[in-house]
Amino acid sequence: MLDSEEFSKTLHAIMTGFPDRAKNLIATSANLDDDERAILQKAMADAPSDAGVLEAIGDALRVSNSDKTLVNEAYRAAFYNSEQWQSLVDDPFFAFFSANKAGHVLDKWIHYFPIYTRHLTPYAQRPVSVLEIGVYRGGSMRMWSRFFGPDARLVGVDIDPVALISAGERYSVVLADQSDPDAMAKVAQEHGPFDVIIDDGGHSMDQQITSIETLFPALNEGGIYLVEDCHTSYWDSYDGGRGREGTFMEWVKTRLDDLNGYHQEDAVEPVWTKQVDGIHVYDSVVVLDKKMRFAPFAEQNGGADFVFNSRLHSSIASELVATRQAALDERDQAVNGYGELDALRDELRVTRGELRTAIPRLAAVEAELDDTRGQLIDSWDHVREMRKTLSWRVTAPLRRVRRAR
Ligand SMILES: C[S@@+](CC[C@H](N)C(=O)[O-])C[C@H]1O[C@@H](n2cnc3c(N)ncnc32)[C@H](O)[C@@H]1O
Incomplete structure (x- = not known):
């Protein structure tokens, strides 16, 4: 496959309007075998626009199981090379992310920003209680601090003591392992209840499942539980795979059935049917709304x-x-x-x-x-x-x- 320098030069040539130069790079690279060269040349030939070429290169790399970083860069170039970036112009999280160049490290999938905006706006600038699992260097905690405002109470959980360094006036950091139910119950007892819980921790199956099962009861009525990077449910390196038993996404699918528990015989779960008002499933993100439900019933209106x-x-x-x-x-x-x-x-x-x-x-x-x-x-x-x-x-x-x- 192209090395990273060749790859950058290829993407840059396409983005700046020199596709022939990109074609030449692909034709002459000594790092491509014949199959790889053929796949990239076909992608370049078929696409209707520069952005289309970049996306087609990303697709070709993805299906040939190439390095995920290369796929990411091809799709990123396609997004900024098309008109798609305009959909984020008014997004407050994207604005913070784009402008805050020298802030603490913040590594995000860009499509998360509108999801945050959609689900977190009702809590913005209010005296809410927010828990984030996975602090890393505090980049997201600073973003949350700004978004939720001065009256919000923020707590971060991380297993790595380095995360403690990032804690400041605006939020505290607790050292705990999210896959340990006792540790999570202690966090809930000492810092809960919460209005918003965001899981951006280790992203392994047991971590995500243990955390949500232990912490969901610690959410206030009307609160939300948001889990990020659920794509690990499909990655081999995380024991994932489509339909594979034990993954977080399979856990979510069972919750979808529980949500409809009233319409099945003997399937009403005290938490997952009666306290979950909605489940929102996005690419890599799942959001559960907590709300005590009444048993569903139908009424007819508009009759003669x-x-x-x-x-x-x-x-x-x-x-x-x-x-x-x-x-x-x-x-x-x-x-x-x-x-x-x-x-x-x-x-x-x-x-x-x-x-x-x-x-x-x-x-x-x-x-x-x-x-x-x-x-x-x-x-x-x-x-x-x-x-x-x-x-x-x-x-x-x-x-x-x-x-x-
Ligand atoms: C993706 S980073 C968090 C990034 C951060 N939310 C941000 O956006 O700036 C994941 C973090 O989860 C932490 N982590 C990994 N396994 C964990 C576990 N079992 N319990 C708690 N935290 C864990 C890691 O130490 C790391 O700091």
Whole structure:
């Protein structure tokens, strides 16, 4: 394959409008075998524009399994040689990256910037809590500091103590291994909860999976978990491969099924169905939105009944709904009323019992009274008889004198 100097000269010749010079370099390079030369010459011949040639060279190198750096440089040249760069003109992350030439090392895939802008803008310049796994020399932490603003709290995690050097006033760095669940749980306990978690750490399968499984519960409601460089799921050097069991992207595919758990029998997961509101899958980046979901249900609107429905029926239905509570309250009152009635009935029963014992006593008193009355009448008759006697009349003057005294 072309050495790096030949390669740069070839790309530069195409970008500056000298394709013949590039063709000549490819035709004469001693570093190309016949197959490699043929692949590059075909790419140059078929493409409709300079940028197209550069992209075709990148494609040819990629499919022939050439050095990834060469593929990267060919695609990079194609991007800046076409109009595509204009899509990033207004992107705040691209602006920071492009202008901040002397900042701490920042090595980014350019298409991540609009993804950041899309998902992180709701948290910008707010008092949010942000965790980044993978600090390296602090380049991204400085970018986050600027983007999230002075009220944000930023924490970085790295396994390499060199990362500590980059920590400053705006963020702290914790030394921890992201593949150790206990270490991640400790980070969550001591620094969480978080609104944003970004995994740009070691990018191996167990690191990405352990971190998200341990830290996702430490996200606030409405927070996001963003994983970068998920292309390692397809790289041999990371035990990756399309559809290969155990990769992070296979883990993500299971989460897509969990997200739809309500539509399968017995598949509702407490975290991955009930707390994940959306999963966004991009080239090399996955974003999970955390939000407590309600169980999904459908409603129908826009039917003909909107026009033809009888107003009488719908008003009766509304009335029924409106008065239902009142009816329930009335029923409750009636039920309470029954209670009072029962108490009254008991009282009556007691009174009736008392009356039953009082009546015979009353009859006895009445009989006693009759008896007394009879005795009085007899006595009165006796008095009257006595007054008729001669001796009573003879002694009358004597009783008068006694009363006058
Ligand atoms: C790609 S660099 C991070 C770049 C940084 N985010 C930036 O954009 O400037 C990856 C970092 O992850 C760290 N790392 C690797 N394995 C790790 C692990 N198991 N736990 C925590 N950090 C790890 C490395 O030490 C390195 O600093």
